[in-house]
Amino acid sequence: QKxxxxxxxxLSVPEGAIASLNCTYSDRGxxxxxxxxxxxxxxxxxxxxxxxxxDKEDGRFTAQLxxxxxxxxxxxxxxxxxxxxxxxxxxxxxxxxQLTFGKGTKLSVIP
Amino acid sequence: DADVTQTPRNRITKTGKRIMLECSxxxxxxxxxxxxxxxxxxxxxxxxxxxxxxxxxxxxxxxxSVSRQAQAKFSLSLESAIPNQTALxxxxxxxxxxxxxxxxxxxxxxx
Numbered sequence: 199q200k201x202x203x204x205x206x207x208x209l210s211v212p213e214g215a216i217a218s219l220n221c222t223y224s225d226r227g228x229x230x231x232x233x234x235x236x237x238x239x240x241x242x243x244x245x246x247x248x249x250x251x252x253d254k255e256d257g258r259f260t261a262q263l264x265x266x267x268x269x270x271x272x273x274x275x276x277x278x279x280x281x282x283x284x285x286x287x288x289x290x291x292x293x294x295x296q297l298t299f300g301k302g303t304k305l306s307v308i309p
Numbered sequence: 310d311a312d313v314t315q316t317p318r319n320r321i322t323k324t325g326k327r328i329m330l331e332c333s334x335x336x337x338x339x340x341x342x343x344x345x346x347x348x349x350x351x352x353x354x355x356x357x358x359x360x361x362x363x364x365x366x367x368x369x370x371x372x373x374s375v376s377r378q379a380q381a382k383f384s385l386s387l388e389s390a391i392p393n394q395t396a397l398x399x400x401x402x403x404x405x406x407x408x409x410x411x412x413x414x415x416x417x418x419x420x
Contacts, residue, residue, distance in 0.1 A: 206349075230407055241399055241411035242352070286352065290407070295340060295359070296367065297409060301351035 200225045202289050204300035212308050217274040219303050221287030224268070230290040231263055233272045236302065237283045246272060277307045312336045313412035315400050321418045322390050330385045330415050332400030338410075340403040341383040343367075343375060345396040346414075352399070358383055390419045 201224040211217045219233075230249055234242035248254045248261040248270065260273040270289075274281055287300040313334045322328050332341065343355040354367030356375040364375060372394060376384045387394055400412040 232407075232409075241414050242409075243411070244408045247407065295357065295403070296354055299352040301349065 200228075200289070200291065200298045202287055202298050202300035204285075204287050204303045206301060207304040208306050209303055210306045210308055211277050213277060213279060215277050217277045217281065217305055217307070219272040219274075219285050219287075219305065221270045221272075221289075221300055222268055223270070223287075223289045223298075225289065225291050225298075226265075226268060227292045228265075228268075228289045229292045231261070231270045232288040232290075232297070233259075233261060233270075234286040234288060234299075235283045236286060242286055274305075277305075279307045279309050281305060282307050313400060313402055313410050315398075315412040315415050317415060318413065319416045321420065323420050324391055326390050328387045328390055328417070330387075330398055330400075330417070332383045332385070332412055334381050334383075334400075334402045334410075334412075336402050336404065336410060337380070338402035338404045339380060341377070342401040342403070342409065343373075343383070343385045344399045344401065345369070345394075346399060347396050355385065387419075390417075392419045395419045 203222045233246040236242040246261040248263045254261045258275045262271045284302040284304045286302045288297045342357045344352045358377045361377045374386045398415045401409040403409045
């Protein structure tokens with residue numbers, strides 16, 4: 199059974215701070231990694247994807263991948279109240295079309 | 310207009326009733342997915358389809374069936390609804406870039 203683990207939170211950070219969200223996965227053969235954001239009552243939307251070890255930056259978001267440690271993280275710099283949402287980590291295995299989602303981490307950015 | 314639509318958005322039904330949830334997309338994607346989301350359990354894959362002739366079971370297909378009527382339409386049926394199928398159901402499509410695009414969801418309550 200492929201597993202993706204996230205701290206459920208809630209994670210509370212003050213406005214302007216860095217929010218750090220973490221995810222571990224069990225399938226060592228996983229090749230593709232995604233972070234989705236889901237606002238309350240809404241559908242998930244992709245914010246970052248990462249495929250290689252290291253960092254990938256997109257605006258205020260940075261995804262970090264360490265395949266040896268089976269660990270992927272998302273950093274949100276200069277956090278804003280509008281970043282308050284549940285963040286879902288998702289992992290896809292080699293040659294697979296199925297995403298395995300973590301249960302999500304709820305982030306609250308306090309003004 | 311939304312690229313991925315789901316009908317109905319909300320549905321209340323009784324135990325034992327047959328119910329169909331419908332999904333349509335205008336993105337031109339071949340891959341389509343049905344997920345359910347439960348509090349504390351995250352998103353779980355029910356069925357997925359790569360084209361009208363290719364249907365695959367996901368993690369939790371028992372009690373569900375699907376039909377891919379066309380590239381743009383993918384329906385999920387509960388043949389005999391039971392209370393533990395109460396959940397939020399999402400349809401998603403995926404293009405060649407591996408991004409999954411989710412519909413707005415159907416909130417189903419089985420009494």
